[in-house]
Amino acid sequence: MDRKGFLASIGLSAATFALINCIGCSKSSSSPSSDTSGPTGVDFTLDLSSSANAALASNGGYLVSNGVIIARTVSGTYVAVQRSCTHESYSLIYQGSANRFYCANHGATFSESGTVTNGPASRSLTTYHTQLTGTSLRIYS
Numbered sequence: 001m002d003r004k005g006f007l008a009s010i011g012l013s014a015a016t017f018a019l020i021n022c023i024g025c026s027k028s029s030s031s032p033s034s035d036t037s038g039p040t041g042v043d044f045t046l047d048l049s050s051s052a053n054a055a056l057a058s059n060g061g062y063l064v065s066n067g068v069i070i071a072r073t074v075s076g077t078y079v080a081v082q083r084s085c086t087h088e089s090y091s092l093i094y095q096g097s098a099n100r101f102y103c104a105n106h107g108a109t110f111s112e113s114g115t116v117t118n119g120p121a122s123r124s125l126t127t128y129h130t131q132l133t134g135t136s137l138r139i140y141s
């Protein structure tokens with residue numbers, strides 16, 4: 001008897017078997033607090049002359065590295081915040097023209113300094129320092 005035949009004989013469809021297999025692989029197995037709090041002990045440097053970091057060459061651009069969103073505001077300063085939403089850890093995007101970080105999951109918004117400007121998130125984003133030296137941008141806790 002093959003696998004399909006075996007499952008049919010005991011009354012399980014392939015979909016049911018897949019569902020059973022997936023129990024325990026939900027997101028709750030990881031630490032939700034770290035997902036919504038952002039990384040700690042951050043200290044890394046981006047080479048802004050590298051094509052990999054070209055998004056930061058223009059005002060309003062952003063990229064994600066090491067769990068952090070690094071954005072260049074429309075006024076040309078660099079800001080860095082945790083990538084994950086403080087509500088349910090969905091990945092944020094930066095919207096330079098609106099001067100904010102946005103979560104498409106439930107619509108939370110955060111200012112460029114990480115403060116909640118629209119719920120349902122109730123906690124500010126973890127922010128990181130930025131320091132530009134030549135073409136090297138250091139992001140650190």
Ligand code: FES
Pocket residue numbers: 085086087088089090103104105106107108119120121
């Ligand atoms: S996960 Fe971001 S608003 Fe809910």
